[in-house]
Amino acid sequence: MSTDAVKEARRQVEVCNACRYCEGYCSVFPAISRQRSFSDGDVVQLANLCHNCRGCYYACQYTEPHEFAINVPKVLAEVQQASWQEHAVPQRFAGAFHRSGVAIAFAVVIGFALIFWALKALGENAGGEGFYALLSHTAMVAIFAPAFLLPLLSIGLSLRTYWRKVGGGRIQISDITAAVGSAARMKNLSGGHEEGCNFEDEDRFSNARRWRHQAVMYGFLLCFASTCSATVLHFVFHMPAPYGPLSLPKILGVPGGILLSIGTLAMAELKLRADRTLSDNRVWGGEMGFIVLLFFVSTSGLVLYLFADAGVLDVLLATHLGAVLALFLLMPYTKMAHGFYRLTALVKDAHDQRS
């Protein structure tokens, strides 16, 4: 995909490779220094390593109006975005949701409609307790298992082509632990000096984005762990929902939901303050739409928990499940994909550092 963006990124990283002043900021620059020439795959790998912290932009003596016109965060964001769209399976959906928050909102509405329809069509004889009085566990599994597993399969296929593209070889456990360790601490948003990145106020370093991202990531993982624990309780221990406040799903899910709600709100606020010319501005709407969707999923989940007895359970349930359905189905085609690509790029980077 030697597109204009890849060519421009190659031009820029070749300037970086002749300078190397930014080596201490993140993983991208040491990865540049390890090479002398850059294939398309190399450029795509660098792009997926970039966390858009912008430290290099403000440190760069060659940004515009200088004729070298270096803007590494922007050009790598563009290549990164193009690589996700190129590797998406199926290709048909690749661009729309990345670019457009409206498309995401539209998908959510369809999600609502589907769940409402399911409630109507399948809910009559549900016969369970709580939610299951509205939609049986079997029906939920029938909807959500494929809605979760198929997008995951799609992402798996995408990552396989990505891995080939960037020339990934045989990996070791240590590569994976290194990658997970880096992501767990968001090391690449530390600025190399633990004072953070230059995201929201020009060259001032701050950890705001790092902490907010952590809230989103850990909030999401806690919610996901909550769902998994509920699945295990149901199938292994034959303990169906509803679960009490001190049950594992609730202990994980409630703090997770709160973290995710606050984190996404804070992320959206930060994104509004950030300079859009240092990112891929074409997908700003889609990225914002994705943050709002995550916020909606977590907040509607919390509302569902708090107001389950308020007599509007069906509306609340349909709203929440509809949003969750959209989130799952859009996983490969929204910013959600970045987590998978990023982790893969970090594994590749750990592998390259070793060899």
Next chain:
Amino acid sequence: MSETHDIVVVGGGNAGLCAAITAAETGARVLLLEGAPKPYRGGNSRHTRNFRCMHEGPLSVLEDSYGEDEYFNDLLKVTAGKTDENLARLVIRSSQECLRWMERQGVHFQPSLSGTLSLGRTNAFFLGGGKALVNAYYRTAQRLGVEVKYDAHVKHLALDGDQVSKLEYISGSERRQISPKAIIVAAGGFQSNFDWLVRAWGPAAENFLIRGTPYNTGVVLKDLLDQGAVPVGDPTQCHAVAIDGRAPKFDGGIVTRLDCVIYSVVVNKHAKRFYDEGEDVWPKRYAIWGRLVAAQPDQVAYSIIDARSLDLFMPSVFPPIKADTIEELAGKLNLPEQELRATIDAFNASCGSVEKFHPTELDGLTTSGLTPAKTNWARPIVTPPFYGYSLRPGVTFTYLGLKVDENAQTTTQAGLIKNLWAAGETMAGSILGQGYLAGFGMTIGTVFGRIAGREAAAYVN
């Protein structure tokens, strides 16, 4: 407005910022006049990358130790004695405490960059480079209440007996005149002023490239020298290295340097060799090639390597010109084909065995019967593709400046100027009278910037 500032700092690079911060920390009201617009602020400091620092033991990112005498000896070697020992030792001794001070002002350091291992013990590298350092200092200065004006061009300092009575500057379309109690000049050298370079060096200077800021035009320096300020440093000399001939006229900075010379054959525009390319390891020879190229017709030279040498040196910003034959390369470089062929053939024929070729050490591989000889890394240029880079002199800084004492105070023949201090490149000729020592310009700027800020503040408070 003119009454609200105690101290005016002329120049917003490293030295000026260190002065402004130090003065503002005492409560003095400081105005900093930077000639560049905001995106280009910071003078040549924005292109720097490290700080040469004495240290008696491990310090921040610096390992081991680098003592005063070793440091001073390094300086003696490059200046061939053209230094003021008292001032030099003051800079060296003060550098140690500077590093922690810099960190407190928001400067971050990183381990030595890849490809610069030889500097890991002596030089602390700025994380992000000099522009990141400049950004940190501007943040700190503004937090301390320093007022900063960009695009502010100082035209005249009126020297009235033993003090400066007025300062004139242009900001936008306005010409302003102010009378601060004290002034610190940290406005660099004159290397971006081509009229001046041509007067100092001769017409060849028209073809020089300027590696750093276009804003160091020497206006304030000339103004003060014309009024009797005592100069220091050789007025005809500048520090020039050989850089990629395709670099922009100004501001090409670090990425335009070329490290391929020692592995190459260097010819002038007539395709003739003119100097021993393999005289010494590159960092030691780096600085003489600016002069060598400046002495060639049209101030241009061409460095030619073959495929075997391409990966032996740091990449530069522009890809080399590439060709499958020497003749084709000559065509692409606009060199006479026959002559280049003959020069390369003569060189190749004079090379001996290449078994002991060692890219990072003086390997003793020398030509025989060739004039001038190539005394190391003499390996035939035979493996296609062939690569060529054009070389031009790239000026880093000029040596002429204002003479200062250990308090950074300037002087006329009649004695000290009561309220005028100088720091940075503007006075560095006192200490670095010749040659160049990596990271030492930043050390002079930091030490003397802080001294100037301290002294000016003591004067006004």
